Amino acid sequence: MRIGYYPGCSLLGSSREFDESTRAVLKALDVELVEVADWNCCGASSAHILNHELSIALPARILALAEQAGLTEILAPCAACSNRLLSAQQELEKHPEMLAGIEKAIEMPYKGTVKIVNILEVLDRLKDLIAAKTVEPFAKKVASYYGCLLVRPPRVVNFDRPEDPQSMDRMLRAVGATPVEWPFKTECCGAAFSVTRTDIVAKLSGKLVQDAVKRGADAIVVACPMCHSNLDLRRAEINEYLQQEYAIPAMFITQVVGLALGLDPKALGLHRHMVPVEFAETAGVQS
Amino acid sequence: MSRIGVFTCHCGENIGATVDCVKVAEMCKDIPGVVHSVEYKYMCSDPGQRQMQEAIKEHQLDGVVVAACSPRMHEPTFRRAAGDAGINPYMCEMANLREHCSWVHEKGDATTQKAADLIRVLVEKVKHNEPLHPIKVPVTRTAMVIGGGVGGIQVALDIANGGHKVVLVEKSPSIGGHMSQLSETFPTLDCSQCILTPRMVEAAQHPNITLMTYSEVEKVDGFIGNFKVTVRKKARKLDEKLCTGCGLCIQKCPNKKISDEFNEGLGTRTAIYVPFPQAVPNKPVIDLQNCTYYKTGKCKVCEKMCPTNAIRFDQEDELVTLDIGAIVLATGFKLMKTDAFPEYGYGKHKDIIDGMQFERLASASGPTSGVMKRPSDGKEPETVVFIACSGSRDRAKGVPYCSKICCMYTAKHAMLYKHKVHSGKAYVFYMDIRAAGKDYDEFVRRAIEEDEVKYIRGRVSKIYEEDGKLIVMGADTLMGGEPVVIKADMVVLATAVQSNDRSEELAQTLHVSYDSYGFFAEAHPKLRPVETNTAGIFLAGACQAPRDIPETVAQASGAAAKVVGLFSNDELTREPIVAVVNRQAAPVYSTCVGCFLCQGACPYQAIEQEEIKARSGEVIMTLARINPGLCQGCGTCVATCRTKAIDLQGFSNEQIYAELMTL
Amino acid sequence: MDEKFEPKITAFVCNWCTYAGADLTGTSRIKYQSNVRVLRVPCTGRIDYMMVLKALHKGADGVIVSGCHPNDCHYTSGNYHARRRWMVFKKMMEVMGVDMRRITFSWVSAAEGARWAQLVNEVTDQVRALGPYAEFRQIIGAGIE
Structure with missing residues (x-):
């Protein structure tokens, strides 16, 4: 399988381990990732608040570049990126009259032929192969955390059910993990307040961490860099707010799958976490 | 000249x-x-x-x-x-x-x-007018009522008391409908069974009423005054004449763990069963899906036990065709299920129940004998949250209309709960309180003021389970959208009233129109509320739109009056404004070429295919023929006809073109 | 344009909605221009669009076709048939060069007395501005009667 790849900014910065683990896992599964050359910012949380046309032009340029590279599909692991790409594509489908202006702005033709997929969709396609190649079943209880942008708004992403989604749970089961029954799968983590209002993040993400532990989870598994930042990078603030030392690691789904496939934890970027992924040794994974 | x-x-x-x-x-x-x-x-x-x-x-x-x-x-x-x-x-x-x-x-x-x-x-x-004569059609003075709930029973009794024969068709093994499942009724809190069962018995014993329970309408032909209705009598696997209703077979049936429909899945029943003790007729049926004999070929305990040898394992469904003059639809409604609500856990929490399940919990004849016990562990719930408008008035995920009965039954439920559990706390989340009706608003006020039910105006965004409690996360919009979190033991969803299963199918069988939600359409929303657009077919109760008991009964009596009025004639006289397909002498026969485009255009299925045969019996051609009993005279077929073979009496092409020529 | 020109408007209306609506206009004493001549049919489904052409041929300068709103048809679905035929008819007339500003298709319910007056006034004003529909009569004259 050959698939286009749009890492976006997070995967080059704060969530390098998501990029590393995605590349490592997909390589192990013989998927060729073709990074879109000269890609730009997707606009993320700021563009669509400030300027509607800009918020479409930015993703449209990425999609147009992918078209030019002859790609039919593009994987955007970051939930915000895939959400923005999908929004722009649908907006242009719904309002063809905007197309001329957008094409002028991005200085290239846009056809809208590239399909945007998230990491769970790609892994789901490779489910059988993953099951076959699993050498170290991830025999842990896990809380699968989807966050907001992966499944919402349903009309845009059209993926899984918006309340109580199941796709990550299925993947985790496939690699030997046991997802706990968890009502907070799509509750807010505090998102971009990570930078400006860490107190709010501590409160919201704290609720998630606390409840996941209470329900017996060994790890919280995510598929969004923002979620991961809040649950991992902001753990100090969370623990301070909750007056407790929560050590439950937050892991990317690709890291979990990578461990199950027997990949080197370093290649999966596990050492980059603020909250150490400590059970890795006890589970017998080589380091 | x-x-x-x-x-x-x-x-x-x-x-x-x-x-x-x-x-x-x-x-x-x-x-x-x-x-x-x-x-x-x-x-x-x-x-x-x-x-x-x-x-x-x-x-x-x-x-x-x-x-x-x-x-x-x-x-x-x-x-x-x-x-x-x-x-x-x-x-x-x-x-x-x-x-x-x-x-x-x-x-x-x-x-x-x-x-x-x-x-x-x-x-x-x-x-260019032609002399016309009113059309006369004969009337069969037997009515059919489809649906044996309180509406159907009322229609049947009213028509029967008017001196006409009635066939009451009910698809389940007993008449009684949803009302027989209710505990108490608003706004008087009188026992539902107590007021309904006498009516059920009266209907069963009335000399003019024939009960056909466990039966469904298969086919309807004909027109007002002259319907031919085919009814499938499903096999009870029992000779009803021999059965005395002693109930021995039910006691001895080894298969006792079947989810009980009458108790909305909160209780169990046997494979041979009567739906509830007061069932009319009190004759059991064998549930073929769950009967051990039909599954494994062995058992027949009921047959061995029956003192009158009434069990008939070889009994087949029977098709009965009846001559009927008028039909009343009273097929009722169903409630949306709790699994339709993702934010409330897709029905996975046992203690989130719907209104009908609460009725069974509160009912003295229910699975808990009227003692408040929550389904998961049988514990008495200390805090109960009631959520009105679950699925109603919800364009995104439910139905856009108001289900009408929920405001009242939610108030009733909260009161019943408080009457049974004095120390309990009852909360109601609502959007608006729609309690229009005699003594209705007073009833809701009573719930709030005397029984201290806490009404919170706002929606519930999420319910999840934590430490054996249901955490209800809502908002109080009268307090500026303040979040409200209630730790409840049980949650009752007032789920939306929906048209009954397969109501569209039935509507198509009867050629009556229905709306996009499957409710049958009345002929005029204000002035002809109990008639359908198909002459001779009438409506009563919640099959037309969400209705409570008083409205259903009123509409039922209205429909019965329409039927009795219809039956007061020997013949029906209709305006002769009907379409006619021309007929000519052989060898032309008609300018109709038999394309039958008109058949698809006719809203009343009034156009039939007529075969013109030679003496030898050979079919020469097939032509359209319009049944004057069914035709309502809209003229759509006339405009559709390519060969101008159809004309409308009273508004003929000749007349209209003559009018045009003078302008 | 001739100042004295008064257009002839022919209206085909269904008995149950628009005719009743026009009755209500009368009962409500709402005034409108007197150019319209109403032809009553049971249902818009009864209307063969040849009648509309005939009206134009016989001297009408504008035509109104009006019935019950969708879903409100006394005969359940006659108005849908009328609408479907209208779509085809309109396209065909456009191809043939008939000025479709002359023919107005509308829904007026039995409760819309004011709407009827408004409709008639709008159509009358528009057709008056367009002038006599002589072209149509010429086309017909050039063809086969």
Whole structure:
């Protein structure tokens, strides 16, 4: 399988381990990732608040570049990126009259032929192969955390059910993990307040961490860099707010799958976490 | 050459003030074919009518145009008068000088000219009118009521008491419907069973009522007064005549763990069962899906135990065809299930129940004998949250309409709970309280003020389980959207009222229209609420829209009155405004070419295929034929017909083109 | 344009909605221009669009076709048939060069007395501005009667 790849900014910065683990896992599964050359910012949380046309032009340029590279599909692991790409594509489908202006702005033709997929969709396609190649079943209880942008708004992403989604749970089961029954799968983590209002993040993400532990989870598994930042990078603030030392690691789904496939934890970027992924040794994974 | 009389009415000042009626009458004399034209102050008055009748006789008129008010007002009056004077009533037409001319235009020549034009048009029409005769069809004085809930029972009793035969068809093994499942009823809190069961018994014992339980309507042919209905009597696997209803088979049936429909899945029943102890008829049926004998080929315990040898494992479904004069639909509703709500856990929490399940929990005849116990662990719930509008008025995920009964039954549920668990806390989340009805708002006030039910105006966004409690996360919109979190033991969803399963299918079988939610459509939302657009088929209760018991019963009596009214005639008389496919002598037979485009256009399924056969029996051609009993005279087929083989009596092509030619 | 020109408008209306609506206009004493001549049919489904052409041929300068709103048809679905035929008819007339500003298709319910007056006034004003529809009569004259 050959698939286009749009890492976006997070995967080059704060969530390098998501990029590393995605590349490592997909390589192990013989998927060729073709990074879109000269890609730009997707606009993320700021563009669509400030300027509607800009918020479409930015993703449209990425999609147009992918078209030019002859790609039919593009994987955007970051939930915000895939959400923005999908929004722009649908907006242009719904309002063809905007197309001329957008094409002028991005200085290239846009056809809208590239399909945007998230990491769970790609892994789901490779489910059988993953099951076959699993050498170290991830025999842990896990809380699968989807966050907001992966499944919402349903009309845009059209993926899984918006309340109580199941796709990550299925993947985790496939690699030997046991997802706990968890009502907070799509509750807010505090998102971009990570930078400006860490107190709010501590409160919201704290609720998630606390409840996941209470329900017996060994790890919280995510598929969004923002979620991961809040649950991992902001753990100090969370623990301070909750007056407790929560050590439950937050892991990317690709890291979990990578461990199950027997990949080197370093290649999966596990050492980059603020909250150490400590059970890795006890589970017998080589380091 | 026609001899037409024109009678122009002043309607006092109503026409006379803006139209120069004298001049109009003069102008009309010049219209070819008009032999008599006069004006009069009030044509509809007795002397006015008499004047017209005398003129018909004196001038040997063969057609009349009355230029007065709207034909929707007085056409029957003048047609009757014309008929009494000896000409065919349908040779009389009205020109609308009042509503369409004098009342809407200023006084002047243009208005007078328009009045004359309107008359001229109708004179041309009358010249092409044909004498018509009302259509008579016979009436079978037996009604069929489909659905044996409280609505169906009421219709059946009212018609039967009116002296006519009724067949009451019910798809489940017993009549009684949803009302038999209810604990108490609002706004009086009287026991539902106590008021319903006497009616059920009365219906069963009434000499004019034939009960057909465990039966479904398969096919309906014919038209008003003359339906042929085929009913499938599903096999009970039991000889009803021999069965005494002793219940021994039920006691001995080894298969006891089947989810009980009557108790909404909160209890269990056996494979041979009666739905509830007061069932009418009190005869068991065997549930083929769950019977050990039908699954494994072994058992037959019931057969061995039956003291009267009434069990019949070889019994088959039976098809019965009945002659029926009128049909009343009273098929009721169903509730949306709790698994339709993702934010409330897709039905995975056992202690989130719907309104009907709560009724069973509260009912003395229910699985807990009326003691409040929550389904998961049988614990008495200390805090119960009721959520109104679960799925109703929810365009995104539910239905857009108001389910109407929920505000009231939620208040009732909260009260019943408080009456049973005095120390308990009851919360109601609501959008609006719609308690319009006699003593209804007072009832809700009682729940709030006397029984201290906490009403919170706001929606619940999420319910999840934590430490054996249901965490209900809502908002209080009267407190500025303040988040509210309640730790509840049980949650009752007032789920949306929906049309019953397969109601669309039934509607198509009966050719009645239905809305996009599967509710049957009434003929007119205000003035004909119990009739359907198909003559002879009527509606009662929640099959038409969400309805409570008083409304259902009222509508049922209304529908019964319509049926009794229909049955008071030996023959039915209908306006002869119907479409006709022309017929000619052999070898042409008709200009109809048998394309049957008209069949698809007809809203009433009035168009049949008729085979023209030679003496040898060989089919020469297949032509359209319009059943005058079914045709309502819309004329859609006429405009559809490619070969102009169809024409509409009273509004024929010839008449309309003649009108056009004068303009 | 000739100042004295008064257009002839022919209206085909269904008995149950628009005719009743026009009655209500009268009962409500709402005034409108007197150019319109109403032809009553049971249902818009009854209307063969040849009738509309015939009206134009016989001297009408504008035509109104009006019935019950969708879903409100007394005969359940006659108005849908009328609408479907209208779509085809309109396209065909456009191809043939008939000025579709002359023919107005509308829904007026039995409760919309004011709407009827408004409709008639709008159509009358528009057709008056367009002038007599002589072209149509010429086309017909050039063809086969």
